[in-house]
Amino acid sequence: MGNPLLEKIELEMAVLVRRVTSITSKNKIGNLDRSAYLLMHELSVEGPSGVKTLAENLQLDTSTVSRQAASLEKKGYVSKIPDPTDRRAYFLQLTESGTSDFNEYKKARLDRFEILTEDWTDEERKQFGNLLKKFNQAISEK
Amino acid sequence: MGNPLLEKIELEMAVLVRRVTSITSKNKIGNLDRSAYLLMHELSVEGPSGVKTLAENLQLDTSTVSRQAASLEKKGYVSKIPDPTDRRAYFLQLTESGTSDFNEYKKARLDRFEILTEDWTDEERKQFGNLLKKFNQAISEK
DNA sequence: CGCATATAGTTGTATTATACAATAATGTAG
DNA sequence: CTACATTATTGTATAATACAACTATATGCG
Numbered sequence: 001m002g003n004p005l006l007e008k009i010e011l012e013m014a015v016l017v018r019r020v021t022s023i024t025s026k027n028k029i030g031n032l033d034r035s036a037y038l039l040m041h042e043l044s045v046e047g048p049s050g051v052k053t054l055a056e057n058l059q060l061d062t063s064t065v066s067r068q069a070a071s072l073e074k075k076g077y078v079s080k081i082p083d084p085t086d087r088r089a090y091f092l093q094l095t096e097s098g099t100s101d102f103n104e105y106k107k108a109r110l111d112r113f114e115i116l117t118e119d120w121t122d123e124e125r126k127q128f129g130n131l132l133k134k135f136n137q138a139i140s141e142k
Numbered sequence: 143m144g145n146p147l148l149e150k151i152e153l154e155m156a157v158l159v160r161r162v163t164s165i166t167s168k169n170k171i172g173n174l175d176r177s178a179y180l181l182m183h184e185l186s187v188e189g190p191s192g193v194k195t196l197a198e199n200l201q202l203d204t205s206t207v208s209r210q211a212a213s214l215e216k217k218g219y220v221s222k223i224p225d226p227t228d229r230r231a232y233f234l235q236l237t238e239s240g241t242s243d244f245n246e247y248k249k250a251r252l253d254r255f256e257i258l259t260e261d262w263t264d265e266e267r268k269q270f271g272n273l274l275k276k277f278n279q280a281i282s283e284k
Numbered sequence: 285c286g287c288a289t290a291t292a293g294t295t296g297t298a299t300t301a302t303a304c305a306a307t308a309a310t311g312t313a314g
Numbered sequence: 315c316t317a318c319a320t321t322a323t324t325g326t327a328t329a330a331t332a333c334a335a336c337t338a339t340a341t342g343c344g
Contacts, residue, residue, distance in 0.1 A: 002252060005264060008271035010248075010255045012278055014180050017162045019281045020155070021301065021329090022201065035330060038156055051293055059164065061332055066294055068330090088292045088339045106152075110144060113152050116280040122147060124273060129150035131270040136154055138258040139161045163300090163330065177301060193322055203303055208323055210301090230310045230321040 037109075039068050040077065040094060040102045048081060048091035059140065077101065179251075181210050182219065182236060182244045190223060190233035201282065219243065 020034075042057055043049065049057075055065040069092050072078045077098030083089035094102065117125055162176075184199055185191060193211060197204040211234050214220045219240030225231035236244065259267055 003256070005267040005271055006252050006255050006259070009259070009267060009274060010251050011183065012271060012274035013162070013255075014176055014183075015278050016274055016281075017159060017176065018180060018301090019201070019278060020159045021163070022303085023281070033329070034156055034159065038160060041153070041156075052291080059161070060330095062293065063295080063333080064331055066292095070294085083292095086292075086340070088337095090293080107144075109152050110148050113148050113155075114145070115284055116277065117148070117151070120276070124276075125147040125151060127269050128273040128277070129147055129154060131266060131273065132151065132154035132158055134262070134266075135258065135270070136157050136161060139158075139165070142257055160330090164332085175300070194320085202301095204322065205304080205324080206302055208321095212323085225321095228311070228321080230308095232322080 036068055036072055036077075037102070037105060039065065039072065040098060043078065043092060043094050044099065044102060048093040050083065050089050050091055052089075054092065072098070178210055178214055178219075179244070179247060181207065181214065182240060185220065185234060185236050186241065186244060190235040192225065192231045192233060194231075196234065214240070 038058060039054060042054055046053075046057070051062055051065050051069060054060075054069075055062040058065065069078060069080075072092075073080060075098075076095055078092045079095055080090040081093055083091060117128075120128075180200060181196060184196055188195075188199065191199075193204055193207050196202075196211075197207040200207065211220060211222075214234075215222060217240075218237055220234045221237055222232040223235055225233060259270075262270075
């Protein structure tokens with residue numbers, strides 16, 4: 001029974017998440033973890049934003065973002081600019097060192113993906129990226 | 143600069159892992175978590191195995207597997223059969239209730255993936271499964 | 285205007301999944 | 315038979331998350 005195409009996706013997805021989780025636990029590249037990376041990515045794409053906006057965009061609880069932001073601030077990667085129109089709120093902004101370490105980390109990640117897919121065709125890379133994105137969108141929406 | 147194909151994979155992969163992690167935290171389907179699921183999958187495919195073998199096959203630390211096994215045993219999903227040739231070792235074996243709840247959980251997961259990919263072509267599903275597998279193999283090996 | 289409610293962010297606490305290190309019990313080889 | 319290796323467990327730590335409680339501030343209504 002069952003749809004073998006779905007079964008394959010289902011199993012490989014479980015394996016993938018485990019592998020990546022496992023890597024995160026030990027093989028952390030540099031000073032940045034995946035979650036901080038996504039937060040910084042968001043800041044670098046969207047510009048300075050507050051905890052609430054970030055939490056919405058990243059689909060995380062504000063408490064989670066708040067802690068990540070605190071940790072990044074401690075490392076000097078983001079600074080908190082008070083929102084002049086609302087004294088409860090801040091804008092989180094990447095610092096210079098944040099930006100440069102973010103780029104360095106991104107490069108290290110890309111190198112890793114380069115190696116992982118070194119024997120793939122560009123067509124495969126393209127499909128994989130597209131399908132991952134499509135899948136992520138589905139998860140976000142459904 | 144950089145390779146846009148790789149950048150897309152890299153980013154979407156980070157997002158994917160977060161989404162799935164997030165789902166695991168709240169939306170747990172039934173009584174089984176992803177990690178227990180993979181362990182039970184392994185047992186159902188490979189038959190009764192010891193902690194060490196499982197850890198090797200799943201590429202996890204033995205301590206991690208040992209705890210998962212203990213938790214599954216507590217739920218009555220696996221039983222420990224002493225290895226007659228080595229009194230340090232056990233075989234973990236799925237119980238009936240383990241098998242049936244595993245199948246039920248698997249079905250729930252498949253339903254979920256069915257929905258997530260409901261507007262995909264079979265060709266896309268096939269490609270996604272293949273590429274995920276290929277990627278997982280790369281991670282395991284490189 | 286002032287109180288009630290809403291909102292931004294932080295902090296306390298819990299859960300899940302993992303690793304590494306130390307240990308106990310048992311096996312094995314010289 | 316002793317020294318070393320191996321199987322599994324347990325202690326401890328880390329990362330990433332959520333929910334709930336709280337603080338401070340904002341807003342809107344009577």
